[in-house]
Amino acid sequence: MDQISSQADALRYAIQSESSDFIINSIDVEWHTKMPREMIEIGLAVLDSRDIRGIEPGWNAENWMRKVYFYHFRIKEHGHLPNTFAHSEGFDWGTMVWLSKAEAKKALIQCFSWPVEDNESTDLSDGKELKLRPVLFLGHAVENNTAELKKALDLDLEAIGTIVKSVGTQVIAKLKGIRPRGRRVIGLKDLCYEHGISIQVLHNAGNDIAYTMFCALLMAAQEDKIFITPARRQEMEKFTDEVKAAGRALDPPSWGMTKFCARYNRDGHLEKGCRDRVRCKKCEAAGERKAKIFSHDTDRCKSQYYQRLIPQEN
Incomplete structure (x- = not known):
């Protein structure tokens, strides 16, 4: 070669x-x-x-x-x-x-x-x-x-x-x-x-x-x-x-999962239609509206990626 x-x-x-x-x-x-x-x-x-x-x-x-x-x-x-x-x-x-x-x-x-x-x-x-x-x-x-x-x-x-x-x-x-x-x-x-x-x-x-x-x-x-x-x-x-x-x-590849909820960070179901109760402590501490606070889990918060100042937990 x-x-x-x-x-x-x-x-x-x-x-x-x-x-x-x-x-x-x-x-x-x-x-x-x-x-x-x-x-x-x-x-x-x-x-x-x-x-x-x-x-x-x-x-x-x-x-x-x-x-x-x-x-x-x-x-x-x-x-x-x-x-x-x-x-x-x-x-x-x-x-x-x-x-x-x-x-x-x-x-x-x-x-x-x-x-x-x-x-x-x-x-x-x-x-x-x-x-x-x-x-x-x-x-x-x-x-x-x-x-x-x-x-x-x-x-x-x-x-x-x-x-x-x-x-x-x-x-x-x-x-x-x-x-x-x-x-x-x-x-x-x-x-x-x-x-x-x-x-x-x-x-x-x-x-x-x-x-x-x-x-x-x-x-x-x-x-x-x-x-x-x-x-x-x-x-x-x-x-x-x-x-x-x-x-x-074809069948899905052997690696990974076909169903995963990015909202709740869980295998087995999709984000669309997810009814699991979630709450973001970062958005709550920042005074966000309830719809946003209860739309995702804390570790799935996107606010940090938009360079917003979010109060840190003690």
Whole structure:
């Protein structure tokens, strides 16, 4: 892999080479817009090169895209903090699950620790020495995401030792002559448009990473930039809807919970329709109206994120 110079070639090698045994992991994170900018979502897309070995990509990389697994994690500790740019619950490619920060860290470590032998567990907590498969780490802006994971989860993906190469779709797009519009680097929305992909909800970490993986596979499959016609856009939209529906039809991932109340910090039910009695001592001490005091638990108070002066408990 060292002799491969460009990121585009590295991605193509990991996907198409008969001698490669790569896992392609792609990650995106979303964080709350107010200080201290807590991580609220993680999006993960996983492609096993064994699943597409010897398979041609197809006209729209559809044969590869159908083999990708998509995940959307919301962080329990910060579930009460809104994603103001989009919809945290609007994951289109599968079933969203709630994880604690510790659970999210463990899940990501497992995804970067695939054993060479299929019958061995990815749980390394028992201290077993395993031979692990190489990982190509993919993102739209890889450095940003690795920095956020270090800060939020105390997780250094490089320290796991399986990442052979990190590649970014922004860099690959530049190498392929796909230019941004009035920006130094191309945004994900523009990159999708250049490939005929219609986007419905961005800034949802699960959706963002699905589109990132889609663009990466298209750029790996196509040597030259493709002229996008209205008919091709319709074809891409139909195929994208098919992949989304297939992802939603799968069972939820084994990690985390599908039901969690961010209002009360409890598993087993959703915030919508929650009738549990809650009371925020911080809002009560600050003299807030009753509707606000009884709308959330003390440890789910958002006032601290809006830099308001809240009296501290003794």
